Amino acid sequence: MQHGATGLQKLLVASLLTLFTCSQGLLMEGSKVNGRYPYQTAVVPFLSEVLKLGISAVLLQWQLRRNPRGTKITRGWGTAILFPIPSVIYLIHNNVQFYTMSYVDAATYQILGNLKIVSTGLLSWLFLRKHLSMVQWHALVLLMCGAATSQIQGCGEGCNSNGLAAPVQGYMLGILSACLSAVAGVYTEFIMKKNDDNLYWQNIQLYTWGSIFNAAALTLQDFKSGFREGIWIFSLFRGFTAATYLLVLNFGCAGLFISWIMKFGDNIVKVYATSSAMLLTTLISAWLFELQPTLQLLLGIVVAAISLQLYFLPPENVGHSPSQRAGLTSRSSSKSLDMRHLEKADKELA
C-alpha cells in the first residue's frame, strides 16, 4: 500500500511543502527580536532533525503494529552506510557556500542557486535514468529562468549587486554549490527508492545521521567560541519564542514532506514546490510591506507557471493539429502522423 501514491496525494504533499517553505521566511522574520535572532540559529536545524527522528520512530511503531508483515525493514551495513552520505554532502556544500559568498554577493549567489533546477534534471537523467521529454527539458530551463528573472535587482532598488561582474572563481564556486545541492537531492532519492523498505525506517536512518552531524556542528561552534556561551545542550531553548517553536515544527514537517516526495515522487516535484514557494514568498512579502510587486517578479511568476503546466501537461493536450502546421516546419511524413493524432483525439472524445 505504501509502494504507490496517487497523483492527487503527490499534488497534496507538494502543495503542503510549498506552503510550509513559503511560511519559513515569514516565521524567521517573526522569530527576530529587535532585528536580531535571540537564539542560537544552528539549534533550529538540530531540533528539527530530532523532531523528524521522533515522529518517524512513532510512525514506524504504528506501522509495525498495524501491518507487521507489510512493513519492510532492511538491517545490515550494506544499506546503513548509505545514509550518512547526504549529511556529508551537505557539510561540503555549506563550506563551498561559505567560500562562494566571499566572491559573489548574496543576490548573485541566490540567482546562481537556480542552476540547481537544471542540474537536478541532468543528474536525475544521468544517475536515476529518469527520461524527460523535450518539452520537460524546456520546462526545467524555463523554471530556472523564471526564478532568476524574479530575483533581478531592478531600477531604484538598493543596488548591492554589480550585475554579472563578479570574478570567475565566484561563478565556478556558485555552480559547484548548485551542483552539490542537486547531488544531495538525487542521492537521497536514490537511497529512498533503492529498495521497498518502509519510509519511516529509512527516515530514522537519515535523521539519525542528520542529528549527529548537526550536534557535531554545534559542538564545534562551542569549541571555536571557547565555550563563551556555555555548552549548547544546556541552553537549547534559550531565547525561543512561539515563532521559534513554530519554525522548528515547520522545518520538521517540510523535511518529512521532502522525504515522502523523494520516495513516492521525485526531485523535480520538490524543485517545483520550492521554486514556487520562493516566488510566492516574494509576492506575499510585497503585499505585506505594501510595496508594488516588481515587473520582474510578475514575469518570473508567469514563466514559472507556464513551466509547471508544460512539465506536468498530459501528452494528449500537447499535440499540434495539421491546420496550425502552416508554421516553419514542413515534412511530408509528419502530416500523416498529425492526422492519426487527430483521429485518435476524435476517438477519445467519442
Next chain:
Amino acid sequence: MQHGATGLQKLLVASLLTLFTCSQGLLMEGSKVNGRYPYQTAVVPFLSEVLKLGISAVLLQWQLRRNPRGTKITRGWGTAILFPIPSVIYLIHNNVQFYTMSYVDAATYQILGNLKIVSTGLLSWLFLRKHLSMVQWHALVLLMCGAATSQIQGCGEGCNSNGLAAPVQGYMLGILSACLSAVAGVYTEFIMKKNDDNLYWQNIQLYTWGSIFNAAALTLQDFKSGFREGIWIFSLFRGFTAATYLLVLNFGCAGLFISWIMKFGDNIVKVYATSSAMLLTTLISAWLFELQPTLQLLLGIVVAAISLQLYFLPPENVGHSPSQRAGLTSRSSSKSLDMRHLEKADKELA
C-alpha cells in the same frame, strides 16, 4: 506555384526579415550626423512605400509576361476598398501612441508593446480561425515575457522608468496601442489570403495607399510648420547620406518580406521574426559598445528561444512517455493512451 511555400522558404524569408529588422536600429544610428537626423525623418517611410510600389510593379510585369494565365488579378471596388484600411488603422495607431507617450515613458511603452504578441494570437484565433495548441499558446505568452524581461531596466542603468507606477490611463492606452497594431497585422493577413490574387498585385494596392497616406502626413507637417522648410517634395533627399539610402532600401525590403509572410506564412511568424530581431539588436549593441550584456537580456533570449522551439516543435517530439509520468498527473485512462503513444512511436521508428 505561388500558392504554397515550403517550410524552408518560410524560414528563409523569416530569417531575412529578422536580419533586416535587426540592422534598422544600427542604420538609423549611422544616419545621424552630430547626434541628430540631418533629414526629415517622415520622408524615409514615404520613400520606402514608393520603393516597394515600384519593385512590386516590376515584379508583377515580369510575372504577367512569364505566366499570364497563372497570374490572377481581381479588379473592382469590392476588393479595392479593403486596401486603404491598414493605412487608416496605422494612422489611428500612431495617434494613440502619441497620447500614450504623454502618460508613460518610452521604456514602459516599449514593454507594453510586447502585449502585441499575445493579442496577435488572440485576434488570429478570433478572426482568422487560426487554431493554436496549448503548447503554442504557452509559447506566445513566453515570447511576450522573454521580450519584456530583456527590456527591464536593471540596477545601475539610468533610471528613467518608475517601474509599474504609471497612471492607469497610460496602461489602457498602451494596451489599446498594442491591440491596434495587432489588428492592422491580422487585417492585412486577411486581405492577402482572402483570394488567390497575385502577391505583387495585392502589394501594389497596399503600397499605393501607403504612399498616399505618407504623402498626406508630410503635407500636413508642412502646413503645421507654415512651410518654414519649403515644400517637402522639393527637398526629398536633403541631408541624405549613404546610410539613409540604405535605410530606405532596408525598410522597403523588410516591408516586402512582411507582405510575403502575410500571404504564405502568418502574423505569428512575423511576430517571432521581429521579436528575435529586437533581442539580437540589444545583444549586438552591447557587443558594439563593449558593454557586458545584462542578466535580463540573457534570460530574455533563453526564454524567447525556448518559446520559438515550443511553437514550431513537431508534435512527435512533444509527447511524454509513461516512465516519466511519475509526476503529479495520474489518470487511469491516460496510461493506456500513453501506451498507444509509445507503440505508435515504435512503429514510426521501425
